[in-house]
Amino acid sequence: MLIALLVVATTFFVLVFSIGAITKNQEDEFKVAMVTDFSDVNDASFNQACYEGAKEWCKQYDIKFSYYKPTSISLAERIKSIKLAIDRGYDVILCPGYALGEVIAEVAPKHPEVKFIGLDISEGDFPMGFKLTDNITVYNYHEEIAGYLAGYGAVKEGFRKLGYLGGMAAEQVIRFGYGYVQGIDQAAKELSANIDLQYVYGGQFFGDSEIHMHIDGWYKVNHTEIVFACGGSIYTSVALAAKENNGYMIGVDSDQRPIIDRDYKPGMCITSAMKGIKQTVVSKLEELYKDNIWEKGINYLGLVSSENPELNYVQLPMNERRMKNFTIENYKALVSDIMNGVKKVSADISKVPVVSEYTHVNYEGSIK
Numbered sequence: 001m002l003i004a005l006l007v008v009a010t011t012f013f014v015l016v017f018s019i020g021a022i023t024k025n026q027e028d029e030f031k032v033a034m035v036t037d038f039s040d041v042n043d044a045s046f047n048q049a050c051y052e053g054a055k056e057w058c059k060q061y062d063i064k065f066s067y068y069k070p071t072s073i074s075l076a077e078r079i080k081s082i083k084l085a086i087d088r089g090y091d092v093i094l095c096p097g098y099a100l101g102e103v104i105a106e107v108a109p110k111h112p113e114v115k116f117i118g119l120d121i122s123e124g125d126f127p128m129g130f131k132l133t134d135n136i137t138v139y140n141y142h143e144e145i146a147g148y149l150a151g152y153g154a155v156k157e158g159f160r161k162l163g164y165l166g167g168m169a170a171e172q173v174i175r176f177g178y179g180y181v182q183g184i185d186q187a188a189k190e191l192s193a194n195i196d197l198q199y200v201y202g203g204q205f206f207g208d209s210e211i212h213m214h215i216d217g218w219y220k221v222n223h224t225e226i227v228f229a230c231g232g233s234i235y236t237s238v239a240l241a242a243k244e245n246n247g248y249m250i251g252v253d254s255d256q257r258p259i260i261d262r263d264y265k266p267g268m269c270i271t272s273a274m275k276g277i278k279q280t281v282v283s284k285l286e287e288l289y290k291d292n293i294w295e296k297g298i299n300y301l302g303l304v305s306s307e308n309p310e311l312n313y314v315q316l317p318m319n320e321r322r323m324k325n326f327t328i329e330n331y332k333a334l335v336s337d338i339m340n341g342v343k344k345v346s347a348d349i350s351k352v353p354v355v356s357e358y359t360h361v362n363y364e365g366s367i368k
Contacts, residue, residue, distance in 0.1 A: 030289060032058050033090035034067040035081045037097030041067055043233045046120055046277045049254045050096040053281035061289065066090070078103045086114055092288070094119065094281065098170050101125030109133050115294065117284060119277055122171045123298055137295050139280050142302035143172050145338060146273040146314040147179030147228070148186075148345045150250050152334060153271060153316060154226055155187035155195060156326040159248070163198040163224045165215060165238055167205040167231020169366065174349040176230045176252065176273060181353045181361060182345055188358040197361045198224055203368030207237030214367050219245035226250065228273065239264040253277065255317040270322045276301065276313035306336035 034041075034054055041051035051067055058065035068085055070077035082103055085093055095104055096119040105126050108116045118138035132138070154162060164180055166173040177199065188195045198218050202211045215238050218224040227242065228250040229235035235251060242249045243264045251257060251272030260269040280301065287293035301313035309315050309332060316331060337343040346353065355361060 029091060031064045031090045032092045032094065032285065033065070033085035033088075034094040034096070035078065035085065035100065035103070036067065036069045037078070037099035040069055046096050046253045046275065047232075049275075049277035050094055050119060050281055053278035054094055054285065057282045057285050063289075064090075073099075075102055079106055082107050086111055091115065092117065092285070096120055096277065098122060098125040098172065102127060104136060105130045108136050111135070115288070117281075119280065120172055120275070124171060132297055134296050136297075137284075138298045139284065140298065140300050141172075141275040142300060142314050142345075142347065143175040143273075143275065144179030144182070144345050144347045145302055146275060146316075147176040147181075147230075148183035148338070149314070149316050149331075149334065150228060150271060150273040151180040151183030152187045153183075153323060153326040153331065154228075154250065155184050155191065155193065156330065157270070157323045158325055159226045160193060161196045161223055161225045163215070163218050163222075163227035164200070165211070165227055165229050165231070165234065166201040167234045168203060169201045171349060173201070173230055175347060176228075178349055178353050179345055180228055180273075181355065181359075185353070185355040185359040186343060189356050193358060195359045196222070196224075197359065198222060198227075198364065199361055200364040201366040202231060202234050202237070203366045205232035205234055207234050207240075211367055212237040212240050216241040216244065219247045226270070228252070230273070235260075239268070242268055257317070257320070257322070267322060271316050274315050274317065276315070279313065303335060303339050306332055306339055309335050 032054055034051060036047050041047050054065055068081040070081045078100060082093060091113060092115045094117050098121050100118065101121045104116050104118055112135050114135060116136045118136065120140060121138050122140060162184060164177050166177050184195055184197060211234065215227060218227065219241055226248040227238045229238035230252040235256060238249050239260050249269050251260065251269050253275050255272045255274060257269045257272060303312045303314065305311040310318055318328065338345060352363065
């Protein structure tokens, strides 16, 4: 009897030890790293959204997570950062931003055991002729819809003199801008309102004195009322100019209102044209970890619900709304119209959008 109990106890110990070992091995094999592009994880844009999503998700499952910031903006340094993550055993690497397309193309084929999740990387951001290997998945967004929502809402709210400052003229930034133009024009036609829109690219993804002076001129000389700032931390130049001129602004990628309230002036940022970067990171890591779902290739995310717009991968924030005339009901109706094809949003960036006689757009090219 004693021998039998010892055998059972020993067998139980071995099973528990084995299960524990398997669990630990699975956790050891699932380590998540993130590599930034030109900005840091506090850019109040998609780097920060990606970082926060990954950090929160990994903490929930006690999974190791680290992020790597290249010491310079060179391609060599970005490659070095990803290789360092791989050398340290990270087998799932998050790559937010178009600047990481070349890096993925260089590193991923040589490391088929590592999974690369690209965010905001268009097909044109990879080297010409490059075919994505099976260990690469990319999630892009219909930025033109997010821009459309913001432009339409701003005009419906009552703004008539608007501006758009993009960062570098990358595909995503152009889609935001051209969607913004389309949304503005649609609302202008519905209201028979005359609209003036200033449109320029900064030529970089951070603010500085030259860009600030340019936007300050919009507020002072052109009497611009509100500017959509689209491109990483370039929003700082718009925020400063808006603060100095009692103007308004629109944020991008994530809900930038809290940080602009804190650092510049409360209430100045009326809304943000958001992409669900954080939502994407959390849901796709969950699918991969729990169900081994891997959607290789390039995938585009957009609208999925008109009843609950917070489920959409492109949206305006619904909490603490600052727009009074453009109500939640108006917003939901607009989303429904886009989803049903009643209002059409073009993703074509080969030419500037055609607008009606109600909308005048002054395309200024690039500041730098």
